[in-house]
Amino acid sequence: MRISKADLMRRWGWSTALAVLVLAVLWALDLKLKGESGVGTADIQAFANAVQFEAAFRAWSPRSFAALAGFNLGLDYLLMPLYALSFFYSAIIAAEAFAPRPGRLRRIILFLAMVPAAGALCDAGENALQLAMLLNGPDDSLARLAFILSNAKTVALTIGGVLLAAAIVARFPRRPKAEDPTSTY
Numbered sequence: 001m002r003i004s005k006a007d008l009m010r011r012w013g014w015s016t017a018l019a020v021l022v023l024a025v026l027w028a029l030d031l032k033l034k035g036e037s038g039v040g041t042a043d044i045q046a047f048a049n050a051v052q053f054e055a056a057f058r059a060w061s062p063r064s065f066a067a068l069a070g071f072n073l074g075l076d077y078l079l080m081p082l083y084a085l086s087f088f089y090s091a092i093i094a095a096e097a098f099a100p101r102p103g104r105l106r107r108i109i110l111f112l113a114m115v116p117a118a119g120a121l122c123d124a125g126e127n128a129l130q131l132a133m134l135l136n137g138p139d140d141s142l143a144r145l146a147f148i149l150s151n152a153k154t155v156a157l158t159i160g161g162v163l164l165a166a167a168i169v170a171r172f173p174r175r176p177k178a179e180d181p182t183s184t185y
Helices: 006-036 050-059 063-098 104-112 115-136 138-172
Strands: none
Touching: 006 063, 006 115, 006 138, 050 115, 063 115, 063 138, 104 115, 104 138, 115 138
C-alpha cells in the first residue's frame, strides 16, 4: 500500500493528537480516582499478586469508585489503537528521514513499527485480566499474567516513545545556518 507524505503526516498528526487527548482525559480521571480512593488504575499495573489487587478493590468498594475504575480500564481500549497508530506512523516517518534507502537500519526501524501494536495487544490483555479480577475476584495466576503483560506493554510503549521522538525530530529538521559573508576562518 502506498501513502503520500502529506497523508502520512496528516494521519500521524491526528492519531498523535487524539492519543494525547484521550491520555489526558484518562490521566485526569485516574488522578480523581486515586485522590478519592487512594488507588488509581495506573497503580495496579505494578501489582503481581491477588493480595495487592484485593487491597485495591477494597479501596474501590464504594460502587462509584469501582465504576470509575472500570470506566478507566475501558477507556484505555480507545487509547490503544490511537497510540499504536501514532507510533506506527512515527516509525515510517523516522525510516523515511533517517534511513531512506534499503538497508539494515531501515529494516530495523520498520520492524520496530510493529512493536507498539504488540504492546497494544498486551495492554488489551492486561486490562481484560484486570477487569475480570475486578468483577470476579483476584487470582494469583491472573495477577501474575497481568503483571507480565503490563511489563511487555511498558517496553513496547518505550520503543514507541523513541519512535515518536524520532518522528518529531524528522518532522522539524534543523535548517543550516546561513554563512556570514563577513566572517573569516
